[in-house]
Amino acid sequence: MNFIPYGKQSIDQHDIDAVVATLHSDYLTTGPKIKEFEEALSDYCKVNYTVVVANGTAALHLASIALLNEGDKVLTTPNSFLATSNAILYARAKPIFIDIAIDGNIDLDLCEEALKSDPSIKAIYAVAFSGRMVNQSKLKHLKETYNIIVLEDCAHAIGAKEGEIGSASCTNSDVSILSFHPVKHLTTAEGGAITTNSKALYEKLIMLRGHGMVKTPEMKPWEYEMRELGFNYRITDMQCALGLSQLQKLDGFIARRIEIAKRYDTAFENSIVKPLYTYDGKSSYHLYVVQVDFSLLNISKEDLFNQMRAKNIGLQLHYIPINQQPYYKSLGYGNEQTPVMDNYYEQCFSLPMYASLSNEEQEYVIASLFEVING
């Protein structure tokens, strides 16, 4: 069996042809594919504006510079990739880590307690962990009641739905961000996007993506004006051509991910392997996370990872609590009361989940997992 990673891209000839055609075109960057990809993403996510950028971290950075001020307190989750809370620090604001609920997402009831006890809290950065959005009615309630800024990190969740509300639609948030890293649902190699329904925010983000520079029709042909300290977070036309080609297949990719999730759900029924959640129509399944109580087994989590690796299967862990990272500890974090996150971290790991995972490969993963666990 070839190596089976926890996630990888699905690229076909259509994708390759799209990139090659752009290489033959007049524009490798700052060309027509940028806007085309932005408009296609806006259509897909049912949102007014999209700004595509170099990667998901750049999306978080620009959104944070646009939304936050120095010293702002921001509630966020320890259960994410580092980039989510790092972006709060980039804006010289202050992350406050809140425990997770049993679905792996930030506990919005605890967020409400924090908002009640500290009216100076300015924002929530909520991550749609593993592909499932945070509860939208609770998010709406918090946004309206406490008048807070809301950023949804939908890096895991393009295509996810809660009822009529789709991820990155910014129905109950100011901005959402997406990532197009190869392990995500659709890829541009590196790449990301910010979505918003606010024209003012959109215009600011476009400016910040390009050095804070503005060029208007009234200006002389050579003129440009720098109005903010921005960045070069542009994405190339080749990448956007790849993204456009991938986007056409996105619903198919997600349908396949759901099929794989349902097969895992069935395989783990009544076993020691507990899915973080079973299929309920909401997740677009970036990850398939399971939990195992290792105190009931003869092997440690480290043994499990190593023995699965020896069988050519790459497990992954999402995530080490961000507040426990050495850098965050050096800033005084690490002593938060997060019992649900602590227990989750002890037990969780992610199984292979990607559109091109074959049924045969998945059966091999399941059989190998039970073989290793049962010793």
Ligand SMILES: Cc1ncc(COP(=O)(O)O)c(C=O)c1O
């Ligand atoms: C939840 C989350 N947010 C943000 C990012 C950053 O995205 P990128 O890797 O495209 O910079 C990631 C990437 O893994 C992520 O998982």
